[in-house]
Amino acid sequence: MSADRSSGGGVSRRQLFGVLGAGAAGAVVGAAGGAGVALAATGGGTTDASGAAASVYPYFGAHQAGIVTPAQDRLHFAAFDVADALDREGLIGLLTEWTDAAARLSQGLEVAEGGAVGGSDYSPPTDTGEALGLPASGLTITFGFGPGLFTDESGADRFGLSARRPAMLEPLPRFQGDALVPEMSGGDLCIQACADDPQVAVHAIRNLSRIAFGRASLRWSQLGFGRTSSTSTTQATPRNLFGFKDGTANVKAEETAIVDDHVWVHASDEPAWLAGGSYLVARRIRMIIENWDRVQLGEQEMLVGRSKGEGAPLSGGTEFTEPDFDKTGATDAPLIDADAHVRLAHPTSNGGARMLRRGYNFVDGNDSLGRLDAGLFFLSFQRSPQQFIDVQTSLARDGLNEYLKHVGSAIFAVPGGVAEGEFVGQALFA
């Protein structure tokens, strides 16, 4: 059995059969075994004959993939606690193994040579196998470091990293309306796995969790079934579970100057080891959709500040028309309400703060009252956590809050890109 997950050679069985949904979408003919495919780190990857988004993104580059990569359709996100017994050497070992595996998985390969049909009388297979035959499906794997990695709860500095802790890397302040559940918050390490096939994203998190056995354990994890933001001008704007287009005004990868200003940590920022990286904020936001669904259309649109169908600002125009916050209608009142979400979240209300959002819709069953446990798993990347804090503080007046409950919160420093032969975050340990 070849180490290539595609059992039929360079092109996977699923692509050959051509009968499946997400797994086959955006198929990259001839690039399924793409370990050798070299692409610009922030570029679009390879494309198929129809111009659809790529299925294989490079792992190595100036930045980690999965940030400006055009947002894939599915997510599996995992936060880990490091084991009490883990020391600096053990942590470096884990990050090295994670890097090696992530580099392979993102190219559609198994965790290691041999893989799912390998092993011996003394060892189980190195890969769990459920992605055998599936293409890379645009998988990106993005690692982050939580506050606890730098100073643990007892104040100890067992990894020798406390002096290198980013000053801003601390649990987010309490925001109005927070109802945080510790079991859905925090974490010493995180992995964001995004792919166009959820089986591929789940396979990645499962195998990386397995590699961490005894060194780090899952603290919480979240599946997202549909993206709620575009991160490329080539993507249509998706809808969140309020039924509105979400992410119309998101930072787009093609806006390189804005990305550079608002997403990437610069060498001149503190600390230097984080240059080329970013800060990741994760918020599990439960939507009280049953209540929302009883709100009339006009009020829904007033709360959001955009039309539901087109997603145009209520000041007029089409989806991508810039909102005119001063424009008034028949009365003297502005067409976009003073407390409308689009106004409060807009850079003009937040000292110019912008973030690259990369969130996902989720449904995790239902509660005992028969209400769907559904909402938005918010993910944003920004040069400084202050950008998120400013916007979230501004949103304290947001009328949407009546239909939202923030139940999970976490923050991570996301190291810069990885060069071949390095491990992720290596500069932190230099």
Place this chain on the structure above:
Amino acid sequence: MSADRSSGGGVSRRQLFGVLGAGAAGAVVGAAGGAGVALAATGGGTTDASGAAASVYPYFGAHQAGIVTPAQDRLHFAAFDVADALDREGLIGLLTEWTDAAARLSQGLEVAEGGAVGGSDYSPPTDTGEALGLPASGLTITFGFGPGLFTDESGADRFGLSARRPAMLEPLPRFQGDALVPEMSGGDLCIQACADDPQVAVHAIRNLSRIAFGRASLRWSQLGFGRTSSTSTTQATPRNLFGFKDGTANVKAEETAIVDDHVWVHASDEPAWLAGGSYLVARRIRMIIENWDRVQLGEQEMLVGRSKGEGAPLSGGTEFTEPDFDKTGATDAPLIDADAHVRLAHPTSNGGARMLRRGYNFVDGNDSLGRLDAGLFFLSFQRSPQQFIDVQTSLARDGLNEYLKHVGSAIFAVPGGVAEGEFVGQALFA
């Protein structure tokens, strides 16, 4: 705003942009507004230029869609309890409204005319809107009736249906290894929504739950992210979270004689109102994947009775070679172990019993020990519940049980197909 969900007319925005995964896969050009598309009820629906599976299946027909329909990639399943105050007339009203909505949703339309951007000063929109612009994505909606609909817990017969209860429609017997959780089991009504885009499946369940408000409430629900069976010879065999191909020997829609014998209830069976229908068994099977992942390849294959890579029976051949249970190797022992899963589940071990399986992989976060709450959401359709009972009883010796925990169980009578102008299950009330 047109009632058609596709905001760009007959072809959706997503298809036009051509950049998304599951949402755009298997695009049916020119058929997105396919309310008028007439297709054989058990046929494959429409296909696109590449021959990929269809995106629009008819709602009306001899059987409900979602049974022999080629298994879609994603699932949202919901079980409901009827409200204490519901009477026979109210139940008929609910089923009528569900039928009308399901017929529209499955064609890529909104719940009702007007939809997400309708309503008035006095009423909210009739559709929640998150599927606006998405194609039908192969959505099928399949309704089932649980034992409680016929006789409630107190023994009362408030719907006047107890005399028409199928004799076999009762909670499944306790099987060895069951660890059932009431909150994940049972239900008076069920809806299986399958689609190639999870957003479309979730939208369907959400809107049907909303329609039921005050009459039936969600008891439990389950998302499935990847199918674990093929129900058509045109589909490649997917893998479950044990990493093995699953459903190789499943009943296929094209085997019409087998489907007729093993899946559909006949007019000569009792009760007559269920003719053309089936029995649905749902089992939430947690897999202890962390333990499974420590098992060596040879033992994994021995437990399953098939090779992991190809999925061939250990007696030799390729995936679709019929297992030879008598064949021995170098020793006198059979190549397929006496307790191998493939042997115990095979019709020859179960008096010829076959079922049409339509299960899905799931991951619902993790438990407090950091283990993924993951496994198989098993769904099977059969002419009689006895078929499932026979197979599950045979599996009591299955070595895989060490890595499985059945935590949810439910059974439903699935009425036959619906004709235009009727409501689902109408014959039950005739």
